[in-house]
Amino acid sequence: MNNARDIGDVLLKVEDISLSFGGVQALTDVTFEVRAREVLGIIGPNGAGKSSMLNVINGFYHPDKGRITYKGTTRTKMRPHEAARQGIARTFQNIALFKGMSTLDNIMTGRNTMMHRNFLWQALYLGPARTEELEHRRAVERIIDFLEIEAIRKTPVGRLPYGLQKRVELGRALAAEPELLLLDEPMAGMNLEEKEDMCRFILDVNDEFGTTIALIEHDMAVVMDICDRVVVLDYGRKIADGSPDAVRTNQDVIDAYLGVSHD
Amino acid sequence: MDLMNILFIAPFLDMADAPVFLAEVVISGVLTGVMYSLVALGFVLIFKASGVFNFAQGAMVLFAALTLVGLMERGVPVWLALIGTAAVMVALAFVIERVMLRPLINQEGIILFMATIGLDFLLQGVGQIAWGSNVKVLNVGIPNKSFEVGGILLNEFDLFAALIAAVLVGVLAVFFQKTAIGRALRAVADDHQAALAVGIPLTTIWVIVWSVAGIVALVAGIMWGAKSGVQFSLSLIALKSLPVLILGGFTSIPGAIIGGLIIGVGEKIAEIYWGPAFGGAIEGWFAYMLALVFLLFRPQGLFGERIIERV
Amino acid sequence: MLYREAGQFKTSYAKDQAVFPIIQDRWFIALILVVAYGVVPFVANEYWLQAVLIPFLIFALAAIGLNLLTGYAGQLSLGTGAFMAVGAYATYKITTAFPEINILVVFVMSGFVAAGVGVVFGIPSLRIKGFYLAVATLAAQFFILWLFNKVGWFYNDNPSGTITAPPRTFLGIMVTGPEATAETRYLISLTFLVIFALLAKNLVRGRIGRAWMAIRDMDVAAEIIGIRPLQTKLLAFAISSFYCGVAGAMTVFLWLGSAETEAFDIFVSFQVLFMVIIGGLGSILGSILGAAFITLVPIFLTNAPALVNLPMPTDLGKHIEEIIFGGMIIFFLIVEPNGFARLWQIAKEKLRRWPFPY
Structure with missing residues (x-):
């Protein structure tokens, strides 16, 4: 099982990140951490702010508020190419x-x-x-x-x-040769066989190179299978954070996905 | 110290000394600006509706004016020549759509832009071979008398030109905002494929918009031609509408007008009050430099929308 | 049958990354160089050298320069003429002030001056793209030529307002000025082109070329994988302007002999742009083919009517030239947006299979 690998200290920590575009609040006070050598899943319904979160981490968007601590250094903003030089790499939802x-x-x-x-x-x-x-x-x-x-x-x-x-x-x-690899929906639009290949590559990268991975994915089966830990976003807020099993049974998460009447 | 005086003090003293002269400079600038606006308007129309940056707009102005003069020289009455030229411009729109735009559908903007540079050369060559390349006088019967208001010399022709431009802008604004075709045009501008998907006939839209731009070019050609003669340099003057677009934003009709006025007035004032300090003839580059400086601070233009990049 | 790569195995990455990995290509290039150096200077007459070959070589260099900027780095420029003018005027100033510096060294120095000017006018590219940038480069075009016209210092207050190539020697042979033979000037131009084309090819197949193309294809993604847009774009402007500057210096000193700013007006900028488009954006070979085409068409047009005894006034010829250029641009963009370079590639593919259909 995944747990066999030795998961290290905190590699990246985001604290109280808020981001807005014009009047739209994309992220509100999001806090979570990524530990060295783990595979972290970021999930949430469409428009929950998942891609924005990755964009904040690698410096493409500058958050209105909040801190990012990467490898012990805290910063509020940096340029994307600086992030790249410090070992953060990523792929994109729409292939770039x-x-x-x-x-x-x-x-x-x-x-x-x-x-x-x-x-x-x-x-x-x-x-x-x-x-x-x-x-x-x-x-x-x-x-x-x-x-x-x-x-x-x-x-x-x-x-x-x-x-x-x-x-x-x-x-x-x-x-x-990144230390932190951000994958934005690496399996979107793939058939089963391609997904299986991609999962294998992701796990091999994690295993062989010890790369820390944070990935956004909509296919729950995949997330539950390959992630050590899952962070759930909804409307720009973090609503859950924990092991796949814990998240699966979390009432807030079920409400976010299935919808709940607010009365 | 002397330099500071020449650049920052003397010009303003000159302006204050002769307010009537200053007013005349401004007015002549405004009228040149109207001309730039007319050419820029053609660019904006095509850019708004097809996303094509039509470098050949200047050549279209020259081509329209040459055709009009050519027909009149052959004894065709003015009204018939006008209709005839308008018909030629519409036919040209058909040909351009058929031969150039349709095969280049879904190509990148930069490819289409370069294609219009080719079109620019083609139209200049064809126009001058068909109608001759000597300077021609265009007289379509617009009154051209000068009169005085409060000591300031005005010209009927210039007022007429401003009026025409105002009417044209009004009509186009209504056309774009209020009619079904206008809505279709805006849809095409946003996304070719999406527009096709909802059943907008792309090719028809393109013919319409290039025809309208052709007729705007004809109006601009008449104005420019009647003012300074129909000649090759018309298409060069049209290059000046590029900085106008930068100022006004590529998709804004009011922007084209205001940008034109700023450039027109700005370059006249710069030439008359600051020109001597630089050795004159700064009209040639002033507009471009102004646009360049402008780009550094507000890349989307005065009225353009702020660009949000996403990945 | 002759053009086969079967049996040519690449056993190292170095061989796989060579400029001409196939042996037949290497022979072909060698043959062209032998003809260009060993045969042409002896058989070509003064007219061919002066009116066809020298301008072709010079424009090919300028086209390579523009192609680095527009074809590889994706930054559209309409200011090529101005950057060429900077090179020409810089050479004039340097060689008249310091006649003892070897003229060929002065060419390269002028290239660096042009590179500096190019960087200044490239700064807006950091914020603006595409057509917007094209307009910004027009500012360079008009402003620089106006400056050279107005300020007497640039042409040493010469009453005629022209810059004239003074006689200068290289290894004791007259290279510029009225006494320099067309053969000498041809050989110098050829050497410059060969060397700089090779350098350009090396640049585009390495790290810098990849960074340029990444910026061209998707600047946002390029920045996210660690490419600095600022340095990458400015380097493209600098190197491109360097090439244009050297070409401009050669225009006056190896070709025209003397010139005013009109020799570098906006039509030159367009002409070089056409060479790049027709030759193929993003191809060094294409730049050379495009330059050959654009310099040969007017020659053909001026001579063809005479061959069939048809008188043609010069302005008519000029307009026909415009029509042909314009038409060719549109035609090429529709049929083959990648220009001659792509046609050449297709021909090679066909030749590889010949005489079999597959």
């Missing part, structure tokens, strides 16, 4: 691949933050720049092997079917 580029190039961009040769070396493509390029190519090829996408290495991603695009996107996030 670079459509004009090949699978290989897409995954290589995930390693851009680790490449340091300046443009003059790049232009010459000699010595250090070339060594660096080849070194990262080797690392990327390992990811390509891991995700079993060798055959589409040189195909422009715009031409790939949906399920493979999702897989390439995961590959791009993995290429950055």
Whole structure:
């Protein structure tokens, strides 16, 4: 079982996060933590603020209020590329691949933050720049092997079917060797077989690389199966937080999903 | 110190010294601005309804004016020439839709934009081959007498142009907001596929909007042409409507008008009061620089909607 | 039959990432270089060198520059002419002030000046995209040319207002000025193009090229995976303007001999943009093919009527040229938005299978 892995200290802690767009309150005083090496599920009905929460964590949205503590450093806001440099990677609900580029190039961009040769070396493509390029190519090829996408290495991603695009996107996030991986509905729109593959990849990533994962997912069976812990959001508020079994029987969660008459 | 004087003090002293002259400068700026607005209006129409940034609007102005003058030179009476030119512009809209827009449906905006740059060249070439490239005089019988109000010199033609522009804007605003076609146009602007899905005939809408833009171009062409002659530089002047759009926002009809006026007045005042300090001819770039500075602080324009990015 | 990659196994990532991974391609390029260096200078006459080949080489360099910015980094620019002008005027100022500096070094120095100016006008790209940016670059186009026209310092207060290439030598051979032979100027232009095309290719296949394309394809996602939009876009502006600047310097010093700002007006910007579109956005080879096409069409148009004894007034020729350019742009965008580069690729695919249909 999942519990066999040794789950460590708190890696990321969000406290009292509030976010609004114009008059719409997307998140209200949300507090939870993510522990090292765990798989955390974030669930909730549509419009509950799940994607907004991920956007806050990786710096794309700046919360109106609240603190984020990542690896012991507290901050209120940072730019997305800074988050990336600190080991936070993510995938998107609507695939955000670079459509004009090949699978290989897409995954290589995930390693851009680790490449340091300046443009003059790049232009010459000699010595250090070339060594660096080849070194990262080797690392990327390992990811390509891991995700079993060798055959589409040189195909422009715009031409790939949906399920493979999702897989390439995961590959791009993995290429950055993140400590914290945020997955926004990694299995949306997939058939059963593709879902099973994706679950396997997620668990393998967690197992083999010790990557901490926070994922948003609507398929409850998947969430209950692969997550160590689940956070439930509804209308921008946290309504439950606990083990899958505990959450499943929580009355607030049942009300949020099934609807309840407010009288 | 001297520089500060030239830039920040002397121009304002000059303005205060001769208020009548200042008023005349402002009025001439307003009228140039009306002309810019007319061209910008064509851009906004097409952008609003098809999401295409039509770089060829300037060439359409030139093409319409050339056609009108060409017909009149061949002895066609004014009213018939006007109808004829309008018909040519509608026919042109058909051809553009058929040959250029339909095959490019669902392409990215930037591709369509570049296609209209091609169209710009094509129309300039065709217009000048068909009707000749020498400077032509356009006289459609608009009165052109000057008169004085409170010591300020005014021109009937300019007032007439302003009036036409006002009427045109009024009609277009009603057309867009109140009619079924207007609603369909706005729907298409938002999302081509969604509009198709609810049964809006995309191609018809495009023909309509390009025709309307063609007729707006004709009006602009008549005004510009009657004021300064029909010639190739018309399409260059039309480039000036690009900064107007930046100021006004790409989708706002009132924005096009106000942006046009700001640019028109701004560049006249800049040229007359600050031009000498810079060695003159700053009219050529003032509008673009103003737009550039503007973009840095309010990228969505005066009346454009704030852009929220989502992933 | 001849064009086969069967049997050519790539045994290392280095080989897989080579510019020309297939041996036949390497032979082909080598052949072209041998002809360009060894045959053309001896057989081409003055007219061909001066009116066709030199402008082609120079515009190819400018097109590569614009393609880096527009095709790879996705930032539309209509200010190419102005950045070329910066290069030309910078070369003029530097070489008249310091005649002892080798002229070819001055070209590169001017490229850096143009890069600096490009960065300044690239700053708005951080907040604005697409058409908005195109308008912003128009500001560069009009303002810079006005500046060079108005301020006498830029043309050394020369009463004619023109900048003229002074005689300068390289390795004892006259490179610029009236005494430089067309062959010399051709060879220098060719060398510049070959070197800078290779450098550009190296840039776009490495980290920087991927960062540019990521920004082009989806800037938000690019930022989230750690690409800094600020540095990436400004670097694109800088390198693109560097290429345009060097091309501009070559325009005056290796081709025209003397020029005013009109040589770099907005039509030059459009012309280079057309080369990029027709050649293929996001392709170095495409930029060169596009430049060849756009420089050859007017030559063909001016000569074709004479061949069939048909008199053609020059302004008519100019308008026909406009129609053909305009029509070609629309045609290419509809039929093959990826331009010559893509057609070339398709031809290679076909050739690989030939003579079999599959």
